Amino acid sequence: MNITRRDFLRASAAIVAARGLKESGVFALQQALAGQTAVPVIWLQGLGCNGDSVSLLNTIYYASADELLLNTIDLEYHPTVMAAAGDLAVSAAEDTEVAGGYVLVIEGAIPTGADGAYCTIWEGMTMQNALTTFAPNASFILAVGTCAAYGGMSAGAPNPTMCKGVTGVLGNLAKIINIPGCPAHPDWIVGTISYLLENGQAPPLDANRRPLMYFGNRIHDWCYDRRRFCGTNYKATQLSQPGCLQNLGCKGPQTYADCYMRKFNSGEKGRFGGNWCIGARSPCQGCVQPNYPDGMSPFFAG
Amino acid sequence: MATTIKVDPLTRIEGHLAVEVNIESVGGTQQVVDAKCSGTAFRGFEPILANRDPRDAVYYTQRICGVCPTSHAQASALCLEQAFGVTPPTNGRVIRNLILGADHIQSHVLHFYHLAALDYINTTGILNKGPWVPRYVTSDMISGPTASMLVEHYVQALAIRRKAHEMGAIFGAKLPCNSTIVCGGTTEVVSAEKINDFRALLTEIRAFVDDVYIPDVQALGSLFPQYFSLGAGCGNLLAFGVFDLDNAGNTKLLARGRYTEGAYGSVDPAQIVEYVKYSWYTDASGNKNPAVGITEPYVGKPGAYSWDKAPRYASKVHEAGPLARMWVNGDYRNGVSAMDRLVARALESKKVADAMDGWLNELVVSSPVYNQKSVPVSATGVGLTEAPRGALAHWIQISGSKIARYQVVTPTSWNASPKDDLEQKGPIEQALIGAPVADTAQPIEVLRIVHSFDPCLACTVH
Numbered sequence: 001m002n003i004t005r006r007d008f009l010r011a012s013a014a015i016v017a018a019r020g021l022k023e024s025g026v027f028a029l030q031q032a033l034a035g036q037t038a039v040p041v042i043w044l045q046g047l048g049c050n051g052d053s054v055s056l057l058n059t060i061y062y063a064s065a066d067e068l069l070l071n072t073i074d075l076e077y078h079p080t081v082m083a084a085a086g087d088l089a090v091s092a093a094e095d096t097e098v099a100g101g102y103v104l105v106i107e108g109a110i111p112t113g114a115d116g117a118y119c120t121i122w123e124g125m126t127m128q129n130a131l132t133t134f135a136p137n138a139s140f141i142l143a144v145g146t147c148a149a150y151g152g153m154s155a156g157a158p159n160p161t162m163c164k165g166v167t168g169v170l171g172n173l174a175k176i177i178n179i180p181g182c183p184a185h186p187d188w189i190v191g192t193i194s195y196l197l198e199n200g201q202a203p204p205l206d207a208n209r210r211p212l213m214y215f216g217n218r219i220h221d222w223c224y225d226r227r228r229f230c231g232t233n234y235k236a237t238q239l240s241q242p243g244c245l246q247n248l249g250c251k252g253p254q255t256y257a258d259c260y261m262r263k264f265n266s267g268e269k270g271r272f273g274g275n276w277c278i279g280a281r282s283p284c285q286g287c288v289q290p291n292y293p294d295g296m297s298p299f300f301a302g
Numbered sequence: 303m304a305t306t307i308k309v310d311p312l313t314r315i316e317g318h319l320a321v322e323v324n325i326e327s328v329g330g331t332q333q334v335v336d337a338k339c340s341g342t343a344f345r346g347f348e349p350i351l352a353n354r355d356p357r358d359a360v361y362y363t364q365r366i367c368g369v370c371p372t373s374h375a376q377a378s379a380l381c382l383e384q385a386f387g388v389t390p391p392t393n394g395r396v397i398r399n400l401i402l403g404a405d406h407i408q409s410h411v412l413h414f415y416h417l418a419a420l421d422y423i424n425t426t427g428i429l430n431k432g433p434w435v436p437r438y439v440t441s442d443m444i445s446g447p448t449a450s451m452l453v454e455h456y457v458q459a460l461a462i463r464r465k466a467h468e469m470g471a472i473f474g475a476k477l478p479c480n481s482t483i484v485c486g487g488t489t490e491v492v493s494a495e496k497i498n499d500f501r502a503l504l505t506e507i508r509a510f511v512d513d514v515y516i517p518d519v520q521a522l523g524s525l526f527p528q529y530f531s532l533g534a535g536c537g538n539l540l541a542f543g544v545f546d547l548d549n550a551g552n553t554k555l556l557a558r559g560r561y562t563e564g565a566y567g568s569v570d571p572a573q574i575v576e577y578v579k580y581s582w583y584t585d586a587s588g589n590k591n592p593a594v595g596i597t598e599p600y601v602g603k604p605g606a607y608s609w610d611k612a613p614r615y616a617s618k619v620h621e622a623g624p625l626a627r628m629w630v631n632g633d634y635r636n637g638v639s640a641m642d643r644l645v646a647r648a649l650e651s652k653k654v655a656d657a658m659d660g661w662l663n664e665l666v667v668s669s670p671v672y673n674q675k676s677v678p679v680s681a682t683g684v685g686l687t688e689a690p691r692g693a694l695a696h697w698i699q700i701s702g703s704k705i706a707r708y709q710v711v712t713p714t715s716w717n718a719s720p721k722d723d724l725e726q727k728g729p730i731e732q733a734l735i736g737a738p739v740a741d742t743a744q745p746i747e748v749l750r751i752v753h754s755f756d757p758c759l760a761c762t763v764h
Contacts, residue, residue, distance in 0.1 A: 038431070047345045049760045050316045051368020051478045057412075058464050058477075065460045069433070076432035079313045083420045083437035085749055086309040092436055114601040119343040121318060123310045127343075153350070153365040160346030160599070183368060183478055239489045240672040264476030265468040273471070274499070280475035280482045280490040285361060293362070298355035300484075 038071065039197060040102040042093055042134055043078040046127040047119050047154040047163055048108025051183035052145035053080050059186035060266050062194055073193065076102070079121070090122050097137055103193065104138035106131065109147040109154035110169050113162035131169055140196055141166060141176045144189055149178035149209075150290040157294050167209065177202050178209040182287035187262060188214045206256070208290050214262075219284055220252040222260045237302065240281055249301035251286030252278060259284075304335075305742050310342070312752060314417040316369050317759025318343040319718060321730075323748055325739050334748070337727070337734035339718045341610040344582070347764040348597040351708035356382055356677055356700050357485055359708060363696065366710065367761040368478045369412070372405040372470070373689035374696075374710075374761075375483040376544075380551070381685030381696040382485035388675035389549045394487025396664050397473045397671060399545050399555075400500065401480055403658045404470030407507060408463040408477075409690035409756075410624070410651045411515060414644065415459035418753045421746060422522055423449045438744040444525060455514055462510045469503040472496050487672035492665045501662055508655045511648070519648040523641050533640030533751035535733035536619040538562045539626035540716065542569060542695060544688035545657065555657050556650075556688065559630035562618055566630065569615075571684050571695060574711065576611040577722035583611065589723060592697045592709035593684065609763040612722035613711050619722075621729040622692025622713040623755060624650045640733070640754035647756070677703045689713050691756045712761035730755055 043053070057065045063072060075081065077093035084092055096102050108127070111118035116126030125133075135141060143166040146152035155163035167176055179188050192211055195203045203211045223244075236243035246253070263273035277284055286296035293299075310320035324336040347366055351359060360378045364371035376398060383389060390398065424443035425434050428450055444452065467477040473490045474480030482490040523530065543558030558569050576595060578588030584598040588611075600606070614620070621638075625646040628634035633653065634646045678700055685696045692713025699707035719728035727735075730752055737747045 040432070045318075047343055049365055049368035049371070051365070051371065054368045054412075054478045057460065058467050060464065065464065066457045070429075074432050078433050079311050079318075080316060081416060082313050082433035083425070083435070085311065085313045085438075086307075086745075088436050088438070089311060089313050092432065117601045118345075118599070119318065121311060121342075123308060123320065153347075153362065154345050156350040156362075158349060160349050161344060182365060238672070238674050239484060240487070240491060240670070265471035267465075267468050273476075274468070275471050275475045275490075277475045277481040280473075282475060282481040282484070282489040285481070297358050299361050300355065300357045 038074040040074045040076050040096050040099070041105060042076055042096055042102050043105040043107065044121060044127070044130055044134065045079055046106065046108035046110045046148065047161065048145060048147045050080060050107070052107045052189070053078070055183040056186050056189055058265060059190050060269055061187045061271070062190045064269070068190060093134070097134055100137040101139050102137070103196065104134050104141045106141065106143050106148040106166050107145055109151050109163035109165060111154070111161035111163050112169070118161040128169065131166065135170055138175065140202065141173070142189070142192065143167070143176060143178045145184050146180040146182045146287055146292050149180040150292070152182060153293055172209070175202070176209055177205065177211065180210065180288040181257070182285070182292065185259070185262060185264065210288070214258050215256045215288060217256060217258060218253070219255045219257060219260055223252050223278060224260060236281070242281065245278060245281070245283045247302050248283050249299050250278065250283035251296050252284040254296070255284055255286040255289055257288045307742055307745055309745060309748060312749070314420065314753060315757040315759065316367065317762065319757055319759045321734070321748060321752060323734055323739070323745070325742060331738050332740070334734045334737045334739060337731040338607055339610070339720060339728055339730050340608045341718060341759050341763045343759065344599055344609040344763050345760070346597070346599070348708055348710065351705050354705050356385065356698060356703070356705050359698065359705065360484055361481070363710065364479045366764045367758055369409055369758055370405060370689040370691065370761065371479045372402050372474070372477070372483065373687060373694050375480060376402055377685040377687045377694050377696040379483055379485050379685065380687060381683040381698050383683070384685065385681040385683030385698055385700055386485055386675045386678055388486050388673050390487035391670045391673055392549060393492055393665055393669050394671040394673070395546055395549050396661050397488045397490060397492070398483055399661055400658060401470045401474040401483065402545065403654050404466050405477065406654050406690045407511070407651050408466035410647050411459050411463045411466065413647065413756045414515065414519060415456045417756070418644065419452060419456060421750045421753060422526065423452050425449065425453060428453050438746050440741065440744055440746050452518065455518055458510070458514065462507055465503050466507055469500055469507065472500050484672070486675055489672065491671050492667050492669070494667055497662050497665055501659065504655065504658055508659070511651050511655055516648045516652060519644050523645060526641065529641035529750065530637060530639050532737055532747070533733040533754055534638050535621055535729045537638055538618055538620040539629050539638070540569070540615055540620035540622050540693050541627045541630045542686035542688055542693040545654070555654070556627045557631055558686065560615065560620065561630055562616070562620070571686060573616045574613055575617070576613045576711065578611050579723040580606050580720040581608055581611050582606045587611070592695070592711055593682065593699070595697065595707070595709035597709070608720040610715055610719050612719040612728060613715050614722055614726070617724060619726050619729060619732070620716055622716045624690070626692060627688060640751045643754040679703050689761065691758055692716065710764055712758070712764065714755070714758045714762040717755045718757050718759065718762050730757070
């Protein structure tokens with residue numbers, strides 16, 4: 001039995017009244033039901049850990065996960081959250097590809113060894129083939145997470161599956177935007193998508209194709225802990241001590257991202273998060289850099 | 303007439319899983335008579351870890367899984383601590399439990415509402431766009447006002463799982479992939495403000511678990527009673543235990559133990575062997591305890607059908623997961639089935655969340671969180687713990703102060719395993735056999751049974 005939109009709204013209102021729920025979720029559903037147009041998104045996963053998808057679900061600064069999924073994007077294919085399975089799921093991706101004009105999100109690296117046999121995303125489709133199949137009709141390609149952007153952990157020496165990032169497979173196409181991080185901060189993902197929707201073009205990028213608005217500053221130059229102890233030469237000599245972590249392996253001096261300000265796991269819309277690696281006295285791992293992890297490890301020193 | 307269905311990709315799980323089932327009519331009912339689980343991706347974390355600084359393993363191994371990275375950090379820290387000869391101080395142990403608990407709850411809430419529930423609710427007319435369309439629609443699904451209410455809870459659960467991560471990040475720096483769990487304890491310290499902030503979020507999350515999550519799972523059980531007798535599987539249950547209650551890890555909130563062929567037993571990691579007859583690895587990678595394990599891929603190996611090895615305990619197939627934990631601890635022994643797995647997961651969320659409130663009282667402001675110990679030249683270690691979806695273990699061998707060997711066996715390595723050298727099928731494969739499939743174009747019964755295990759394939763193969 002299908003219920004009409006009116007039935008649903010009436011039922012929702014009754015649920016809210018009966019259970020004392022906050023109205024935000026219902027409001028978002030009503031907006032979705034009003035038939036707003038949303039940008040289609042195809043989200044493919046190669047060799048990764050799903051951490052960027054989980055990180056995305058933590059979004060709140062620009063939009064909460066329900067606002068994003070219900071109102072902002074039309075997530076036509078995402079293997080972790082989509083209702084459909086098997087051939088029905090594949091048809092959703094293929095139909096969107098034919099229609100064109102979608103944002104293609106790649107999470108995880110692309111293994112190129114053994115003709116791509118180290119990752120098949122559905123029967124007969126390697127991740128390597130999927131990238132070259134779905135790239136041409138995409139308006140933009142977001143390589144989300146360091147694996148998708150540069151190979152990341154999946155390409156760590158000896159790179160057993162010959163993993164590459166998106167540009168490593170497709171070349172430096174103008175429509176590719178890298179949003180690295182292990183995992184990527186949800187604000188970096190959602191903020192970039194909302195920039196694309198508002199402006200119809202990529203935001204200004206650095207030489208590693210990262211949006212300058214998030215990856216423009218060197219962490220060490222803005223690090224709260226270094227500044228606090230600046231001039232006192234106060235450096236921590238053991239983990240869990242206060243002070244600059246430079247002697248313990250911190251990669252803040254080689255790393256460009258706004259973690260020092262944005263922090264992670266924001267609790268409220270429009271507010272920055274409460275904690276970050278260096279703030280919790282653990283050395284920056286340099287996880288947004290193209291040479292992560294091999295060029296950034298050992299992670300600990302001393 | 304026999305039919306073969308391949309569900310590839312099997313969605314609403316973590317990672318790349320394909321499930322093939324053969325269906326025949328048995329006694330007038332169309333049902334699964336054979337099943338194959340294939341992990342379709344291989345990353346090679348074990349070779350990647352070789353020759354690195356052992357301390358780095360806590361950060362590397364978290365990247366095996368973005369859903370349960372904290373559990374890998376804990377397994378890795380325990381394994382390193384045994385090799386280094388160090389234990390964390392009380393604050394460090396408790397902080398780790400709190401971050402782990404936060405990640406457990408977010409994973410359980412995510413699993414029920416966002417991964418499993420869509421198998422039971424017809425959201426047509428409520429959620430009319432991707433990722434909820436297209437979808438299977440079967441006549442037994444919940445519709446009408448109850449479906450609307452569950453969709454409302456689906457939305458509410460998005461916020462609750464986010465808040466569980468915000469709670470964990472208070473001590474973990476960030477989630478997923480915390481940066482504070484290290485060999486010897488934690489880097490983050492205790493403050494009164496952090497305790498208060500943590501408790502405020504925990505109180506809200508506990509209310510959701512008590513008032514929404516558990517009642518919803520119980521309601522689902524009453525609407526689909528047949529799933530208490532479907533998806534049983536091998537019936538053997540294995541738990542490594544988690545949430546250490548003393549600094550040496552001798553007592554745990556959820557104890558170590560197993561239930562094999564109807565009898566309770568202790569767990570000895572030396573009894574674990576990984577087989578590869580049906581896995582895409584060389585023969586040298588098979589028939590070994592992980593302490594001496596080898597991982598050499600063999601693309602195109604004849605007869606093989608998965609990147610997952612087949613771990614067995616004392617040569618026997620075992621299921622891992624919240625049901626195994628709750629069963630061996632005597633907290634839940636209603637039965638072993640698809641629905642029992644969902645119920646045990648919900649009840650465990652409450653047990654963990656309630657305990658976390660007490661752990662906050664054990665924290666002492668300005669007491670140490672970390673015990674320093676330098677890297678040994680040569681040592682071995684094993685770390686046993688539990689990820690949200692089941693028993694997790696890491697093994698390390700250190701030589702020349704570098705990692706000489708690192709092996710990981712995850713919960714879904716057990717659950718989604720292919721056949722072993724003794725021709726025994728894995729737990730999910732066994733659970734599928736005998737399941738009725740009413741409509742081969744929409745094998746919803748297959749999805750419900752597979753999802754009850756909460757598979758994580760990035761973990762499985764790593």
